[in-house]
Every structure is written in structure tokens, then in C-alpha cells.
Amino acid sequence: MSVLEVSHVSKSFGSKNVLQDVSLTFDENKIYGLLGRNGAGKSTLLNIMTNRIFADTGEVKIDSERINDNDAKLGLIFLMSEVNLYPNGNTLNQIVADTELIYGSFNHQLAERLAKEFDLDLTSKFGKLSTGYNSIFKLILALCVPVKFVLLDEPVLGLDANHREMFYSELIQTYTDNPRTFIISTHLIEEVANLISDVIVLDEGRIMLDQPVEDVLAKTHSVVGPQKDVDAYTKGLNVIGHDNMGTIRVNYVYGDLDDRRLPDTVQLSNFDLQKLFIFLTNQFEGSRHYEN
Amino acid sequence: MQFQFNSSEPIYRQVAEQIEDAIAAGGFEEGQQIPSTTEISKEFHINPATVLKGMNIVVAKNLIEKRRGLGMFVTNGAHQRIVSEKKNLFFENFVVSLVKEARSLDISESELLELIKRGYDK
Amino acid sequence: MKTSQITKYLFKRQIVILGEMYLVTFAAIYILPLLLSLITGTLHDYSFVQILKTSPITGFFSFFMFVIATLSYENFKFLIQNGISRKTFFEAQITVYGLFILIGNTVNLIYNYLIYTPMTNRDTFNIFMTTYAKFFSNGIITVIFNFIFSALTLVIMTLIGMTIGSFLSLFSKTWQRILLVATPIIGGVTMIYIINALETSSLKMTWVEHFAEFILGYHRSGIYNPFPMMAFMLLISVIMLAIVRYLFSKKQLKRE
Numbered sequence: 001m002s003v004l005e006v007s008h009v010s011k012s013f014g015s016k017n018v019l020q021d022v023s024l025t026f027d028e029n030k031i032y033g034l035l036g037r038n039g040a041g042k043s044t045l046l047n048i049m050t051n052r053i054f055a056d057t058g059e060v061k062i063d064s065e066r067i068n069d070n071d072a073k074l075g076l077i078f079l080m081s082e083v084n085l086y087p088n089g090n091t092l093n094q095i096v097a098d099t100e101l102i103y104g105s106f107n108h109q110l111a112e113r114l115a116k117e118f119d120l121d122l123t124s125k126f127g128k129l130s131t132g133y134n135s136i137f138k139l140i141l142a143l144c145v146p147v148k149f150v151l152l153d154e155p156v157l158g159l160d161a162n163h164r165e166m167f168y169s170e171l172i173q174t175y176t177d178n179p180r181t182f183i184i185s186t187h188l189i190e191e192v193a194n195l196i197s198d199v200i201v202l203d204e205g206r207i208m209l210d211q212p213v214e215d216v217l218a219k220t221h222s223v224v225g226p227q228k229d230v231d232a233y234t235k236g237l238n239v240i241g242h243d244n245m246g247t248i249r250v251n252y253v254y255g256d257l258d259d260r261r262l263p264d265t266v267q268l269s270n271f272d273l274q275k276l277f278i279f280l281t282n283q284f285e286g287s288r289h290y291e292n
Numbered sequence: 293m294q295f296q297f298n299s300s301e302p303i304y305r306q307v308a309e310q311i312e313d314a315i316a317a318g319g320f321e322e323g324q325q326i327p328s329t330t331e332i333s334k335e336f337h338i339n340p341a342t343v344l345k346g347m348n349i350v351v352a353k354n355l356i357e358k359r360r361g362l363g364m365f366v367t368n369g370a371h372q373r374i375v376s377e378k379k380n381l382f383f384e385n386f387v388v389s390l391v392k393e394a395r396s397l398d399i400s401e402s403e404l405l406e407l408i409k410r411g412y413d414k
Numbered sequence: 415m416k417t418s419q420i421t422k423y424l425f426k427r428q429i430v431i432l433g434e435m436y437l438v439t440f441a442a443i444y445i446l447p448l449l450l451s452l453i454t455g456t457l458h459d460y461s462f463v464q465i466l467k468t469s470p471i472t473g474f475f476s477f478f479m480f481v482i483a484t485l486s487y488e489n490f491k492f493l494i495q496n497g498i499s500r501k502t503f504f505e506a507q508i509t510v511y512g513l514f515i516l517i518g519n520t521v522n523l524i525y526n527y528l529i530y531t532p533m534t535n536r537d538t539f540n541i542f543m544t545t546y547a548k549f550f551s552n553g554i555i556t557v558i559f560n561f562i563f564s565a566l567t568l569v570i571m572t573l574i575g576m577t578i579g580s581f582l583s584l585f586s587k588t589w590q591r592i593l594l595v596a597t598p599i600i601g602g603v604t605m606i607y608i609i610n611a612l613e614t615s616s617l618k619m620t621w622v623e624h625f626a627e628f629i630l631g632y633h634r635s636g637i638y639n640p641f642p643m644m645a646f647m648l649l650i651s652v653i654m655l656a657i658v659r660y661l662f663s664k665k666q667l668k669r670e
Contacts, residue, residue: 031339052494052667069663071415074497083667085495087488101419102496147497169334176330176340194303194338214342217302264392272299 001028002063002076002148004049004181009058011044018044020205022058026181028148033196033213034185035273037281041205042185043081046153050079062149075103080142081153084134088127092137095126099141107144107178114140114170118163131158139167143174149181156188168195193273203281217270221253225266233266241279252279295336303338307346315355315366316374326356326364353377420498420506424489428482428510435478443469467534472522476571479514483575487583490665504662507576508655515568523561540564546631546640563640566647573654580661586668 004026011019018041026032036042047053049060051067051074059066062073086095100106115122118136129137135158142150156164172195175182184192199216201209209216223230227249238255252271262268295310297303314320329347333340347364350356355370378385394404444465451460486507493503526539538544542563550556582590612622626632629646631639 047667050494050497051499054666069499069501071497071499071502074499075416077497079495085491085667087492098423098492099496101423102416102493102498104419168337172334172337172340173330176333191337194297194336194342197339197341213339214302214304264396269300270302275299 003027004077004149005061005064006045006049007059007061009045009048009055009060011041011048011053011055018205019048019055022202022205022207024200024207024210026149026183028181029179030181030198031175031196032181032183032198032200033189033192033273034183034200034202035187035189035277036185036202037187040202040281042202043153045202046079046081046151046183046185050074050077050151052079076147077149077151078142078145078147079151079153080138080155082135082157084126086126088125090126092120092122092124092126096122096141099145103145103147105146107146110174111140111144114143117166117170132160132163135159136163136167143170147180149183151183151185153185154188155184155186156191164191171195189274189277190272199273201277201280208280209276213273216273216276219255220270220272220276221257222269222271223251223253223266224248224269225263229263229265233260233263241275241282252276254279295332297336297338304342304345304349307332307338307343308349311347311350312353312355312374312378315370316378318371320366322366322368322370324366325362326366328363415502416498417502417505417509420493420502421509424506424510425513427489428514431482431485432478432514435481436474439474463533467530472526472530472539475518475522476568479511479518479568480571480575482514483511483572484579484582486576486579486662487665490583491667494667500662500665504659511572511576515565515572519561519565519568523557523564527557541567542640545638546643548637549631549640559640559644563644563647566644566651569651570647570654573651573658576658577654577661580658580665584661584664584666 006022006024006026009019009022010017022041022045034042034045044053048055049067051060059068061067062076065073067073067077090098096106096108096111112122114120118133118140120133120136120140124133126134126137135155139152139155142152142155156167159167168191171182184196186192193213196213198212199209200207223234225233226247227244230249230251234251234253237253237257239251240254241252243250243252252275254276257268295307297306311320311326314326320326327335329340329343332338333343347356351358351364353373354367355374356364357367359365391404399407444462447465448460448462451457489507490500490503530539531537537547540560542560546559546563547556550559582593585593629642631642633639
């Protein structure tokens, strides 16, 4: 199985540290969520992973080979992002043909079906597409190239609600038909929360979390009840946030609970990735106490 | 399909429970095909591996079975099995919290029994 | 590596651009005057052959090569989107330009020898002919070395274009503008200063003079030797090739 490895990557633009000592490992056939707020460094990281820009330190490897100047490895990753790197004057069919020429093969069947489903005219010129259809076309390309790692940088940003639905469905379908790795980078967490199998949280250039979703969610505990009881119960535990609704208090704990007795007045359940993300990436007291 | 997913427990468990509930309520009849992993994952944007994990729990309980090349089907006797399992868990799942709630509201045992009787009369 | 696919891709794209450049040039030089003379009623003054005799058709090619060579960033964007390394891009691009130069140079020479010379009765159609034609006694040898010499000048023009284009593409649009404006000014001022300095100090003059004479293959008899110049051009080409390779390896996607 192939492995995509990011190793101690750091990057600054001028005086701004955008990425600081980022190390990640991506396995084959999983759906990763790369979550972060706007400006967290996600796009920069993806650009470095596809050799579009250079890191200041660190390296990116696929199967232990550096990707720089390495067609064989670079041909295993594809990045779809908002930047337009295709010639505006070319028709979509022409771009498809050129893409196929370079990748050696292309899933025309899927591309045609998707174009029809999304109502995209492949004879149009790339430069004349609306924002939404520009994204759709690039997404179609991303799903039809024979690569092992598909990187999607804010894939649904320009898409209307219907198209978003369709996109996620098609993503799952192609993932099932042709298992490969997807790395979805987004700040729209609720949409992808159930879709991803592994979650990575990037905040201000650092990795805050890098775990399988199942393990992460098992460690989320929302403790609800009267303030006193809740605070007593969570004393000494890793409380990363709280909510108040009148006299009812919710403490959000991330980590393992010990075997202390749960009072009758207090209820436990899990909370979702979206909430966890907000706490991890907020300048909230206690939010820096994360567990990895 | 009327599935609802929330954040209170792992998705795979919710998938399993919702399939079981549907079988118990008669929504899926014995011998009937249930939606595939792919269909469920596409419909609700859930990772297929998660859906599969949930399905496997239900398979392990012998409530559904995989028929090669066809899909997942409700087994014979599944309805009976799930209803009896739910019966066994009824005490844990409902009675304990009912009593806890009643206690917190200062409802006595006899008052609670009265209320239960009233519920059956409806 | 995917060099042959990329060579194909770049060749297809750039031959079209080259064709368009020729079309526009021809339209401007041959067709526009025709239209103008039609409009002004001076059709009898229009002479296609006359224009042909005086326009440097073959010279256009080196200019076109220079211009095409500066346009590397657009191709870089497409290739990096599709997982092609800078190394492969460089190798394929050099191959394509090499092919263009081979074909273009051949066409140019054929045109010059078979059309231009009989038409104008002059054989001084390029630098080689004006400067070095008398060096060789054998006509065929002259043609061969004309080909090599012209090819080398085309190579240098192309490499200069690539260097400038790649160098500029490392910078943002703002910085590119600054450089494009500042460099000719600074270059011009420096030239003027050097010329003034040379005129006042005669000592350095001899050194430069001797070097220039050597490179140009100057000989008192008036028969210049092309070999020093060709060797010099070859050396410059190799150095520039290395510089361009380096610049290519430094290309990055810009945020604009």
C-alpha cells in the first residue's frame, strides 16, 4: 500500500509563519479531512504536497521517495483547488484530452456521466465557465484521473446546494468503485464530518489533531447537569469548553473519563467534530489542553 | 429511508440501531432487501466503512444476511429475534431512566404505576 | 519519465503560436499594404516582390523564437497541475525548441539560397554571409557552416528569451514591472558610462579591442574566421543552458 508522507515541513511567507513543523502520514484508500480555519495554512500545505511551491524545511515523500523532480510520484497525486491552471482558450474536451495524454489514462465513462448529471457542456471554453461550473469541471477531472491521492481544497465552495449533494454522493460512489485516498480540506466541517475516516486539524500552522475519527469521537464527552455537579464531576479532566443554559451547565471533555461515579443529575453523551474543532481552534480558556 | 443521525453516539452504532429498529417496527420485512452500504453512505454522506461496520453488527446478530451478488436481506426470524432482544433490554433502556426521572420529580412508586396504567388505557 | 508526452504537448501548443505569429506578421507586412493601396487607389505601386526583397522574413524567426521562449509560466502552470516535474518540463521544452530551430533554420536557409539570392542577386542575407562567407573556398562547406552558425545564433536568442522569461516569472507581477522598467534604464546608463570611460582611458581599450578581434575572427586580410565566434557561442549556450535549468528548478506557483 502506498504512503504519502509529509515530514517536518515548515513554511514562512515573509515574516509570517504559515506552517510550523508539520508531519503527517496518509495511507491509501482512506478519506481524510484536513480541517482548519481560514488562513490556517491548509492550502499552503496542499501546494507543498503537490510540489507547486517549496517548503522552507522538510520534505514530502511517496513510498519513501521525494516527490521533487519525480514524475512517477507526482503522477500519483492530483490537487483540485480554486486556482485556475488551465488555458482559458481551451475547450473542456481539449483539457480532458491533454490531461489524458499526460496521465496515460482517464475515466471517460465517469467524466461523461458526471458532465451530464451536472449539466456541464464539455464543448465550452474553460475561461468562459461560471465559478460554480469551473469548480465542477475541476472536480470531475479530479475524480477521473488515475491517481492514488486525490486532494480537494475546498471542493464545494462555489457549488449550489443541489450540486453539493450530488458531489458528495458521487465522491462516495467513486470511492467505493475505485478505492483511493481522498484528502478533503475544508472549513465546512459539518458537511464532511461523517464522510471522513481520519481527521487532521491544522491551526495557525500547527497540527492540533491527527487521528481516526472513531478514536477521536470516543474521547468526546459532553457532561450536562447542574453547574456544581458537572464541575465536580469534571474536576481534573481535560475540559476544553463549556456552555451555559441558565443553571444548566455543559462541560466538554476531550480525553478518557476515569471510573468516578456519575451523579444522577448529570448526563453524559458524545459531541461532534464541529464542536471539537471549534474548541481546539479557539482562543478559549482551556482550549489549548488538547490530547493527541 | 428515515434515518436521523446525531452526535450523541458513534455513527456506526446509530446505523446498526436504525436498521434494527426498522426491522423491529416492520419497516423491513423478513426476506426483504435492505439498502446497500453504498446507498446508505451516499444518501447520508457517511463513510462507507462506517456504514459497513454498523451493518456487520446487525449481521453478527443474524438479523440480516449478505446474499452474494444480490445484497443485504432481512433473515427469517429476524423480527422475532430483535423484538425479544429489545424486550430483554427494555428494563435497562427505558425503565431505569424512567424511574430515575420519576424519582427526581418526587413521583412515588405507586404514583408511577398509576401513570403507567393510564398509559395503557389510552 | 513522461518527457515524450510533454514534448508532444508543448510542440502542438507552440507550433500553433509560431504559426499565428507568422500569420500576423505576413498580414501586417504583405496584406495590410495591399489593402491600403487598394483603398488609396495606388494599387499599381504595390509590389509583392519588392516587399519580399526588403523584408527580413528569415530574421523574423529568431525574434519569434525569442518571444516564444519567454513564455514559460503558462505551461508551467498546466504541467504542475498534472504532476509533471520541472526537470521533465525543461527537457521537453529544450527538445521542442531544438526541433523548431532545426526546422526553422533549414527553411530559412532554403528560402535564402533558393529564393532570396536569385531574386535580389545578393548573397549577403545573414550575418554569416556578410562576415564569414569568404573564409571557405568550397560552396557546400560554406552552406554547412552557415547552417551551424545560424543555428547557434538561434540557440542563443532562444536561451536569452528563456533566461529572461524564467527569471521574470520568479517574481510577482509588481516586481516584474519594476524589473522591466528599471533594467533597460540601468543598462542604458551603464553602457553610456562604460563608453565614456573607454573613450578616456586608452589602456583598457586595447585589451577589449584584442578580445573583440579574436572573437570576431578578425584578420587583416579581410577574411574573417568564423570558428572563434562559433566556439564562443557554443560556450555561451552551454552556460546559459545551465542557468535556465537552474531557473526552471526554482519555478513556483504564484499566488495571484
